Amino acid sequence: MLEALKKRRAVRQFEARDVEREKIEQLLEAATYAPNDRMREPWHFYVLQGDSLKRYEKVALDYLQKRFPTKSNLVQSSMEAVTKTPLIIVVTSAIVDGDEGATIDNTFAVSSAIMSMWLMAEKLGLGMVWRTRGVGLVHESGLHEFIGASHTEQLVGTLCIGYPEEQITTEKKRTPFSEKTTWL
Numbered sequence: 001m002l003e004a005l006k007k008r009r010a011v012r013q014f015e016a017r018d019v020e021r022e023k024i025e026q027l028l029e030a031a032t033y034a035p036n037d038r039m040r041e042p043w044h045f046y047v048l049q050g051d052s053l054k055r056y057e058k059v060a061l062d063y064l065q066k067r068f069p070t071k072s073n074l075v076q077s078s079m080e081a082v083t084k085t086p087l088i089i090v091v092t093s094a095i096v097d098g099d100e101g102a103t104i105d106n107t108f109a110v111s112s113a114i115m116s117m118w119l120m121a122e123k124l125g126l127g128m129v130w131r132t133r134g135v136g137l138v139h140e141s142g143l144h145e146f147i148g149a150s151h152t153e154q155l156v157g158t159l160c161i162g163y164p165e166e167q168i169t170t171e172k173k174r175t176p177f178s179e180k181t182t183w184l
């Protein structure tokens with residue numbers, strides 16, 4: 001298990017090759033086994049490929065051009081995260097009206113589901129990165145509107161997925177747990 005956890009990495013460069021439907025369904029199935037409070041199963045998945053992904057490009061471009069009106073190079077390079085990704089899955093979490101605690105717990109559950117998808121992706125020979133910032137558009141309204149999510153859903157992750165262009169071999173060093181742990 002530790003080996004699998006160490007092997008999981010954020011992959012941002014993909015081959016120009018579609019991800020098979022069967023593999024996408026395996027990712028989604030993996031997500032549904034995540035732990036979740038009171039079995040609310042608070043996740044919803046929006047799969048963007050082909051035409052819908054092309055339409056999302058426009059949403060991302062509009063956002064970047066408004067956010068960085070004088071930085072066309074930055075806009076162009078940031079757009080590659082969309083234009084060079086064959087598959088995007090946007091994951092939302094249910095908002096529980098009048099219950100902030102349950103709403104937060106739902107986000108925890110959805111985060112667990114995304115982690116399951118990330119490990120599953122690795123197992124299927126796919127690469128993935130969980131994006132929130134920039135073209136991840138998790139904290140903006142544009143993507144929420146584009147996918148047609150309801151007002152009782154909040155975006156948690158924009159998952160960019162594909163066959164990895166290269167294997168990441170560099171280690172991303174972690175702080176030892178001893179520095180992050182208080183034994184009481």
Ligand SMILES: Cc1cc2nc3c(=O)[nH]c(=O)nc-3n(C[C@H](O)[C@H](O)[C@H](O)COP(=O)(O)O)c2cc1C
Pocket residue numbers: 008009010011012129130131132133134136172
């Ligand atoms: C909640 C969350 C949001 C993230 N948002 C972004 C993002 O917007 N853009 C990005 O390139 N990577 C994003 N990442 C990926 C992290 O940068 C990456 O996981 C981190 O650098 C550790 O590298 P590793 O996943 O290869 O171990 C995000 C990860 C998490 C968990």
